[in-house]
Amino acid sequence: MLKKVILRTIVLWGAGAAMALQAAPENRPNILWIFSDDHSIQTIGSYGGRLQKLNPTPNLDRIAKEGMRFDRCYVGNSICAPSRATLLTGKHSHLHGKIDNQGGFNHNQQQFQKILQKNGYQTAMIGKIHLNGKMQGFDHWEVLPGQGDYYQPNFISGKGMYTEEGYVTDIITDKALKWLDSGRDKDKPFMVMIHHKAAHRSWMPALRHVGMYENLFIPEPDSLFDDYATRGVAAHSATMTIRDEMRLESDLKLYTPKSWEKYEAEKKKMIAAGKPFPPAGGWEFGAYFRMTPEQRKVWDDAREASNQKILAKGEAWLKTPEGVKWRYQRYMKDYLGCIASLDENIGRVLDYLAESGLDKNTIVMYSSDQGFYMGEHGWFDKRFMYEESFRTPLIAYWPGHIKPGSVNTDLVQNIDFAETFLDLAGAPVPDDMQGRSLVPLLAGKTPKDWRESLYYHYYEYPAIHNVRRHEGVFNGRFKLIRFYGKGVPNGEEWELFDIEKDPEEMNNVYGNPEYTAKIAELKKELQRLREVYEVPEDTSGE
Structure with a gap:
């Protein structure tokens, strides 16, 4: 009961902030959500870092310059399908049931787009979703089967499967722009999700970008x-090195x-x-x-x-x-070539919004299903709670509503996205969604009771890349990770990182007596989060 009261208070706060941020109720904002696959913070210019001088993302940087960049946005499970299920449901993996990339997804469960439909929005999903089965809650949907292909991709819609000639990032954008221009009811607000395959393995750039970084x-x-x-068996045993895998x-x-x-x-x-x-x-x-x-x-x-x-x-x-x-x-040049096409096509969408006048009442949000390793720790791929895969980009742009060039440093997670869309639309946010609306943050106002820690849980083991099951807690500075179950000595192994002193997470200090009190504090917080998020007690991994 107390949890529901707290969540209801959160919803009311978000609705009030939304009213301040939105236009009048009769002119509710359009929502345009651009989502990529495995896009790393490291390859977005506005986030800085060693690749910034390459200027890899001028259009994404334009969104950040004219809108808001979130510097501490994270995922709850760094793997494709579970992340996308979280996006739709506003719940952690153990509740929406998609804990890994295997098996199906229960489309019959509550999803934010279904609620938007009931509240007068037209909804569309175009591109990669990686959730098997017929989509629900979308007036229009054309999705890639599984991982999809870069060249001559197949698409699935309510009418069946068909092949499109050309390059997938261009085609997805073409389809989205066509729907925006002539496929929707222009008397209704819309929510469209443009989901790209890029920059997923195996990194096939468009012909115009082959060799651009050569x-x-x-x-x-x-x-x-x-x-x-200083790391345990999980890091030593993972099969995701550039050298060998x-x-x-x-x-x-x-x-x-x-x-x-x-x-x-x-x-x-x-x-x-x-x-x-x-x-x-x-x-x-x-x-x-x-x-x-x-x-x-x-x-x-x-x-x-x-x-x-x-x-x-x-x-x-x-x-x-x-x-x-x-x-x-070779890896990085192909990856960045895929990003070049992604960024170009984001520019096309922004230009269309400006030319059509839709930009005045459309919020554009960009994110990825998780981060990715750009050679850090010798790796590619994701999965770990380590920073490069745990952290994901989030940038929002809405002229006249979001302060240009603003940066948010609150702890944000992908369980918050569904609630944010509903809040922006003035639609009810169900009590059983586990995140919080980001609308107050978009308005530059952080609620006094905003979260101070994040929960993470990765389940897919044994499986490709051999990353052990683990869960953890992160409070913005300290990260405590518990590896457990099969493949872990004695069934359990812990790591602790002080991100302020060790941002590259090279030094596991779990065994350092100086951190004894901090470890006890974080273990207590981990247990509290497990209770708040209703995580099943059995995490043996057997």
Whole structure:
């Protein structure tokens, strides 16, 4: 009962702040949510860092300059499908039921877009959602099946599956702009979600961006050759290193004679089994062979000379420190090429809003389903509660409503997004949603009772990348992580990081007696959050 009273108070506070931030009720704001996949803070210029001078995201930087940048936005579970389920439901993974990338999603449960529909909004979802099954609560939806493909992507709608010719980031934007221009009822406010595949593995830039960074040196992270000296079994055992786990073919676009032997054998096997070839998504050669011969020629012409130089060094060289540095450069250049297309298309959307006059009453929000490792700790991918994957971008823009150039440093989490959309629309926020509306923060007013800590829980083990199950608490400075269950010595292992003194999280101080009192305090807070968020007691991982 006390929890419901507190949540109801939160809702009332948010509604009051929304009334101050919104236009009049009869002119409720449009909501345009742009979501990317695996987009790291490190590759957004307005967030600073070692890659800022490359100017990778001028349009996202424009949103930040004219709107608000959130510096401490985090996820509750750093993996694609659970993050997207949280976006729709406003709940942590254990409550919406999507704890990992395996299995289905219960579309029948409460989702924010269903509530918006009931309150007079037109809703649309276009792009990647990674939740199997028929979408609900959207007047219009066209989504990628699973991970989707960069070239000649398939889409699914209520009418079935079909293939579109071209590059996925461009196509998703084309579809969104078409719906905004001619597919909606212009007498109603809208909420449209533009969800991009970029910059998910295996990082296939558009033809116009292939090689755009080829002659540039991409600064390396200080921890590229991290030996995990103070970390536990989880960091040592994770299989996500640039050195050992990046595939030569799909990740690094480096095709050897063995690659083609493997390709021919797989092709023969699939054709004999009557399976479509080349398959869509998730296959080592899939992205390359979904391109047309003309598209492949652009790729080959851009890469062949440099690839031959590397192959001449021998595959063993690729495991040397110099080889790892080359791998990092190739990875980052392809990743940044995907970001270039993403940013260009965000610019197209912003330009359309301005040209159509929609910008005056449309709030634009940008985020990603989680962060990503850009070589930090020698890794790619996400999953850990460590900062690079736990933290995600969030930028909001609304002319005349959000102070230009403002920066928020409150602890924000992806459980807050659904509540924010509802609050902006003046729609009721259900008591069982677990986040809080960000509307007061957008208005520059932090509630006195705003949260002082965040809860995190990762479940997908054993699975790809071999990251152990873990949960943790973060209070803005100290991060306590509990690894548990299978694959963990004695079933439990702890790590503690002081982010202020050790922002790169290289020094686990859990065993340091100076932190004994702090550890006890954080364990108590972790238990409190588990109770507040109704986390099941059994976290054995068995």
